[in-house]
Amino acid sequence: xxxxLQLLPALNEGGVERGVVEINRELVRRGVRNTVISAGGxxxxxxxxxxxxxxxxxVKSKNLLTVPLRVRRLLALIDELNPDIIHVRSRxxxxxxxxxxxxxxxxxxxxxxxxxxxxxxxxxxxxxDRVICVSQAAVDYVRTNYGTPESIIRxxxxxxxxxxxxxxxxxxxxxxxxxxxxxxxxxxVVLAVGRITSLKGYLELIEAAAIARNALPxxxxxxxxxxxxxxxxxxxxxxELRARVTRLKLDxxxxxxxxxxxxxxxxxxxxxxxxxxxxxxxxxxRSMVEALAMNRPVIATRHGGALDIMREGVTGWLVxxxxxxxxxxxxxxxxxxxLTGLRAYALExxxxxAMVEKTVAIYRDxxxxxxxxxxx
Numbered sequence: 284x285x286x287x288l289q290l291l292p293a294l295n296e297g298g299v300e301r302g303v304v305e306i307n308r309e310l311v312r313r314g315v316r317n318t319v320i321s322a323g324g325x326x327x328x329x330x331x332x333x334x335x336x337x338x339x340x341x342v343k344s345k346n347l348l349t350v351p352l353r354v355r356r357l358l359a360l361i362d363e364l365n366p367d368i369i370h371v372r373s374r375x376x377x378x379x380x381x382x383x384x385x386x387x388x389x390x391x392x393x394x395x396x397x398x399x400x401x402x403x404x405x406x407x408x409x410x411x412d413r414v415i416c417v418s419q420a421a422v423d424y425v426r427t428n429y430g431t432p433e434s435i436i437r438x439x440x441x442x443x444x445x446x447x448x449x450x451x452x453x454x455x456x457x458x459x460x461x462x463x464x465x466x467x468x469x470x471x472v473v474l475a476v477g478r479i480t481s482l483k484g485y486l487e488l489i490e491a492a493a494i495a496r497n498a499l500p501x502x503x504x505x506x507x508x509x510x511x512x513x514x515x516x517x518x519x520x521x522x523e524l525r526a527r528v529t530r531l532k533l534d535x536x537x538x539x540x541x542x543x544x545x546x547x548x549x550x551x552x553x554x555x556x557x558x559x560x561x562x563x564x565x566x567x568x569r570s571m572v573e574a575l576a577m578n579r580p581v582i583a584t585r586h587g588g589a590l591d592i593m594r595e596g597v598t599g600w601l602v603x604x605x606x607x608x609x610x611x612x613x614x615x616x617x618x619x620x621x622l623t624g625l626r627a628y629a630l631e632x633x634x635x636x637a638m639v640e641k642t643v644a645i646y647r648d649x650x651x652x653x654x655x656x657x658x659x
Contacts, residue, residue: 285646286316288366288389290376292343294324296512296542297478298441298569299372299396301326305444308333309639318364320357320376342376350379358383368392368646374399377407390649394439395421397566398587401428412649415439415642417567418588437645440591441567442638445630448547448576457548465538467552470506471499471618474553474579476546476570478514479521479539484559484584485509486527487607493531494611495618503618505536510549512542550577555617558583561605568592575629580622582613598628 287310294300303319304326310317311334318336321327322343330337338360341353357379361369369384370392371377377393384391394415399405408414409429415437416422422438425431446452462468473492477483488507496505513521528537543549550556556574558565564587565571571581571592581599583589593601600616602609 284314284316285368285650286318286364286366287368287370287646288318288320288361288364289370289372290320290342290380291372292375293322294319294326294330294337296325298567300324302441302569303372304329304333305442305635306639306642307335309635310643311335313639313643315643318366320360342379345375350382354379354382358385361389367650370394371408371411372396374405374407377410378404381407381410392645392649395425395566398424398563411435413437413645415645417441418591420564420587420590421566437641439638439641439645440633441569441572442633442635443569443572443576443629444635445576448550448573450547450551450577450626453548453551454545457545458551461545461549462552465506465508465540466535467506467508467538469504471503472553472555473505473507473614474510474549474556474574475507475559476510476549476556476573477558478511478517479509479524480514480517481520482560482563483511484561484604485524487561487605487610488557488559489524489527489531489533489537490607491610491614492536493533494608495614496533496536498611498615499618505614507533507537508540508549508553509538510540510543510546546573547577550574550579553579555579555599555614556581557610557614558589559602559604559610560584560587563587564604565589571598572629572633575625578625580617580620580625582610582617592633594628597622598625 307317307330319330320338320340322341323339327337369380369389371380372394391411392413393408393411395408409425409431413435414431492507556579558568558571567588574581575598583593584604585601595601600613602613
């Protein structure tokens with residue numbers, strides 16, 4: 284039985300974390316043993332419930348003083364678990380693996396989930412036997428900035444679970460209660476998904492909402508729902524968002540819904556989903572595909588992973604990063620336009636099965652003895 288060891292910083296909210304939970308379940312279903320190492324989090328019980336194994340170890344902290352102790356602990360775990368493949372999904376775990384994975388060295392696969400700062404610290408994500416990139420933009424990024432050989436790069440789009448995101452399987456009571464709790468009934472609901480951080484462009488969305496509110500044809504009343512907790516270190520930005528909402532007199536229109544787990548139902552409560560990263564694009568854009576699978580159109584900024592997903596006028600609309608007027612116009616257009624075939628489009632191109640099968644094929648390729656470039 285193939286044994287995969289996956290490492291990521293923590294298992295709380297976020298696309299990477301939910302993706303690890305899903306791939307854990309799908310690997311186990313395919314007869315692959317899967318172990319996950321992280322610092323812990325609320326998604327840990329799901330790993331075990333789905334037949335995987337979670338081991339708690341601090342592979343999140345950037346404290347250099349604790350690195351020797353953590354490397355020793357990881358080395359002991361690797362020796363005990365004896366995995367066939369080590370799959371790293373973030374920089375700190377990748378560095379710890381680099382230091383601990385020896386005598387014998389196990390093959391390493393990395394997944395580039397972000398447009399990391401270009402430096403020696405980030406280069407670790409390209410020092411693997413295979414480097415999985417979740418979008419063409421990510422492929423171009425690692426090739427251009429790190430000279431990563433084409434021979435070890437693999438493009439694997441993120442996939443979504445068609446059962447978890449199925450309009451026919453909704454908890455309609457939850458949808459009704461969520462809409463009632465936030466006074467969404469009878470309103471044009473704009474949804475943005477992701478932790479509260481300045482990278483997400485939420486200030487620009489709020490500014491665009493203030494413009495669009497006055498331009499929407501009656502009887503539409505605008506509501507903007509932000510789903511996601513405040514990322515650590517972004518508390519000042521979150522306070523700035525709330526202050527901007529008040530200054531623009533949008534207190535009755537902008538809802539900070541916090542972290543949520545029932546995402547299919549929340550997509551169903553929306554009319555359009557917005558992904559408006561400004562300075563740094565989404566590497567892929569999982570929420571866009573999830574929204575499309577729930578038959579909800581998307582407005583996205585024209586860069587990064589969105590370019591692999593979006594088709595103008597087919598899946599929604601693209602706007603330039605930071606273009607508040609353009610985003611406002613997109614909101615008005617979404618209120619006036621009905622798009623069809625969104626779910627079929629998403630499932631044809633971004634299925635969970637396809638993602639898992641491609642990933643397993645990469646594992647087998649590595650184990651088959653094809654030479655890599657980990658030593659670069």
